[in-house]
Amino acid sequence: MINRKIWIAGSSGNIGRILEKTLSNKSDKIFSTDLELDVTNTEEVTRFAVINRPDVIINCACISDIEECERDRVKAYKVNSLGARNLSSASRQTGATMVQLSTDDVFAGNEKGALNEFDKTEPISVYGKSKLAGEVFAKELTPKHIIIRSSWIYGYGEGDFVSQVVNAAKEGRPFEAAVNQMSSPTSVFALAEFINKVIRSDEYGVFHASCTGLCSRFDYAKRILELSGLSTDILKPVLYSDESENTDSMRPRYTDLENLMMEMTGIYEMPDWETALERHILERSGLIGK
Numbered sequence: 001m002i003n004r005k006i007w008i009a010g011s012s013g014n015i016g017r018i019l020e021k022t023l024s025n026k027s028d029k030i031f032s033t034d035l036e037l038d039v040t041n042t043e044e045v046t047r048f049a050v051i052n053r054p055d056v057i058i059n060c061a062c063i064s065d066i067e068e069c070e071r072d073r074v075k076a077y078k079v080n081s082l083g084a085r086n087l088s089s090a091s092r093q094t095g096a097t098m099v100q101l102s103t104d105d106v107f108a109g110n111e112k113g114a115l116n117e118f119d120k121t122e123p124i125s126v127y128g129k130s131k132l133a134g135e136v137f138a139k140e141l142t143p144k145h146i147i148i149r150s151s152w153i154y155g156y157g158e159g160d161f162v163s164q165v166v167n168a169a170k171e172g173r174p175f176e177a178a179v180n181q182m183s184s185p186t187s188v189f190a191l192a193e194f195i196n197k198v199i200r201s202d203e204y205g206v207f208h209a210s211c212t213g214l215c216s217r218f219d220y221a222k223r224i225l226e227l228s229g230l231s232t233d234i235l236k237p238v239l240y241s242d243e244s245e246n247t248d249s250m251r252p253r254y255t256d257l258e259n260l261m262m263e264m265t266g267i268y269e270m271p272d273w274e275t276a277l278e279r280h281i282l283e284r285s286g287l288i289g290k
Contacts, residue, residue, distance in 0.1 A: 006199070007031040007054035007096075009039055009087060010061030014156035015101060015188060019060060022192040034061075039083035049090035056199045058099040059087045062131075066250050069127040076130045084134030088141035097146060097199060100138040102131050104151040104183060104210070109252020112182075116260040117149075117206040125250040135206070146198055147206045148191075151257055152220070155188035155280050162280065165221045169230040177218040178240040183255045184210040185220050187276040197268045208257040211273040223274065227281040 006023055010016045011032035020032055031052055038044050039061045049057070061083050063069055069076035084100055091098035105128035106121040123129045138145040154160040158167075168175040186209070194209045215223070218237050225232045240253055259270055271279075 003027050003029070004055040004199070005029045005031065005053065006056045006058065007033070007049070007052065008058045008060060009033055009037070009083075010059065013060050013062060014064075014159070015153065015191070016060035018156055018188045019058065019192045019195060022189070022196055026196070039086055040078045042086050042089070045086040045090050046093065049094045049096070053094055054096050056097045056099060057087050057091050058101070058195070058199075059084055059134075060101055061087075062101070064103075064127065066125060066127050069125065069130065070250065073126050073130075076126050077133065080127070080130035081133035081137065085137040085141065088138045088145065091144065092142040095144075097144045097204075098138055098142045099146045099148065099195065099199060100134055102135050102147055102149045103128065104149055104255040104257055105252060106132040106135065106149065107252050107255050109255045112254055112256075114256045114258040115208075116258040117208055118260075124252065127250075128252075144204055146204055148195065148198075149206070149208050149210075149257060150186050150191055151183045151210045151255055152185045153188050153191060154185060154277075161185070161220070162224050162277075162284070165224045166228055166230065169225055169228070169234050173234060174236050175221060175234050176236045176238045177216075177221040179216050179218040179237045181217045181240040181251070181253055182214055183252075184212065184214055184257060185273045185277060186211045187271070187280055189280070190270055190276055194262070194268045194270065201265070201267050203261075203265050203267060205261060207261045208259045209262065209268075209270060210257040210259065211270050211276050212259070213273045214256050215273065223277060224281070227278055228285070 006028050011020050012034040063079045088098050106123050108122040154162045
């Protein structure tokens with residue numbers, strides 16, 4: 001296996017921390033940066049890339065809070081779009097592979113049916129629009145780009161959906177979950193393993209990387225509690241509404257990401273969502289090792 005120099009920008013974020021841990025177990029040299037390097041500053045990004053000459057640049061820097069993005073569009077586009085532009089430009093200048101992490105929020109999610117990498121994007125939120133703009137910069141500025149879209153990522157810590165549901169159950173708090181919002185819960189560990197595989201390949205382009213299978217937010221929460229041995233009585237089924245003031249109303253209603261490029265290239269096979277979730281719950285409970 002070829003040893004590589006890998007720069008993870010945004011390494012203290014939800015995905016960045018897990019990715020850094022996954023790649024640190026390999027024989028690569030990892031450069032990790034976060035707030036000490038401003039990805040929106042072209043000069044800082046270029047200088048770091050030119051000095052360290054990474055083989056791979058992975059952009060984990062992101063503002064993913066839906067409400068924050070809606071409140072401050074300039075900040076959202078600056079980090080999610082210009083940050084991607086600067087890193088992509090640095091990738092091209094140094095000959096590095098650019099990995100841009102994206103989201104299923106680039107789709108409107110208004111219609112049922114699988115969405116592959118070649119389907120039309122149509123984001124409905126500032127977050128989704130700013131991430132799509134980041135994709136466009138990566139495509140336009142460097143031919144050696146890998147854009148990765150995923151959905152409902154969990155496993156990164158206390159802020160994830162699994163932790164929210166489990167904590168609510170332990171505290172006896174009601175937890176609302178939509179019965180008509182559908183997608184694929186995805187393990188951050190499976191996502192990190194895919195990234196590890198794809199950066200060692202000769203493949204480029206847009207990749208969907210979600211665990212297989214589909215469920216509602218309600219069924220997802222219910223399965224979390226069942227696997228954790230906790231009561232499901234706290235769950236309150238609600239209907240997703242486009243007119244709701246709830247944050248979830250700014251998320252796509254239905255995103256069934258098809259991992260078509262992954263299947264065609266044979267790089268990796270994502271686990272089904274229930275198998276991955278069960279493994280995560282067991283690891284979380286200390287019943288099996290990671």
